[in-house]
Amino acid sequence: MNLAVNGLSLTFAVTLVFVALVISFHEKIGLEKDMIISVFRAIIQLFIVGYLLKFIFHINDVWLTLLMMLIIIFNAAANAKKRAGKLRSGFPISFIAILTSTGVTLGLLVLSGAIKFIPSQIIPITGMIASNSMVAIGLSYRSLLAQFKDERQPVLERLALGATAKQASIAIIRESIRTGMSPTIDSAKTMGLVSLPGMMSGLIFAGIDPVKAIMYQILVTFMLLSATSLGSVIACYLAYRSFYNEREQLIDL
Structure with a gap:
């Protein structure tokens, strides 16, 4: 067609x-x-x-493909950093989180034979993973900033009772990870009932059998769940330290 x-x-x-x-x-x-x-x-x-x-x-050059992947990840990290507000090292944290989530997910897909390391497959998939990780990390940053502001007193009380910065912040970290992952999870819940996602719709438009298109979409869904969870976890566990000084005292941002 x-x-x-x-x-x-x-x-x-x-x-x-x-x-x-x-x-x-x-x-x-x-x-x-x-x-x-x-x-x-x-x-x-x-x-x-x-x-x-x-x-x-x-x-079809490997190094050119890798360069394009890095450009995508760099831009995704730069956009995620805009949601970091006054968090220290917003760009490096975003870059590490997106690079890791993208690298791990792509590595598993290539090793399993689900996709091949060729530009026409690697670059579009990299864009999908990086963009979803970017959104998840941005939401996680917003949640961290809002919760550390709203929950400042309980955090101070936990610190006063001898808790470490991580122990005092763990509830906020977990809620922020949950916030980052929620859109991807909600999208997966309604997939096929409310929406026909981009990859599946594109393949059907191209004349691919709908059942095969569904199989590809299932692959993409699992891929994005993995990427957003990894990205959110890495970003939150690296970013929460920005709310403390070297003495593990809570600071204002």
Whole structure:
């Protein structure tokens, strides 16, 4: 089956953006400028990436593939860092967490034979894993910042009773990990009943048997659960130290 997507159909699709712009303007939401910028950025970035991927897929070079993976992970870490607020070492922590979760998940998939180490498979999967880890880590950071502010007194009391920084913070760490993982878990619960996820829909559009498309989607779901759990755990256990000084005293951020 050939998809009839061309310049004309994309031009008509732009009218859908105007619907969102009209709603934002009418309801005085104030997002018109951000919407227009995001649309133009998306178009430019996607075309650049499209031609770049076409080149990389044609070259099929291991080092070029690894470089592209690092660029994806670097950008994901930079975006996750924006959610870190005043946490110390927000970017290094995000980079370590995303690199580890992506590396472990991809390594298991390659070793099991589920995917091959070729650009056309590795790069899109890396993007899926890194983006989901980025979102999970960002949510974990927000939860850490909010809970350390709200639960400051109980944490101080635990420290006064002789608890270590980790013991005083463990409940907050666990809740933050849970917050980071929740969207992926909720998505998995409703998959097939509420939504037909991206990979499955894309494969069906491409003419793949729906049953085979489902098998690929199950693989992706397990992959993302693994990545978000690893990313959230690593980020939270590294980031909570930012709320303490070298004497394990709670500080204000």
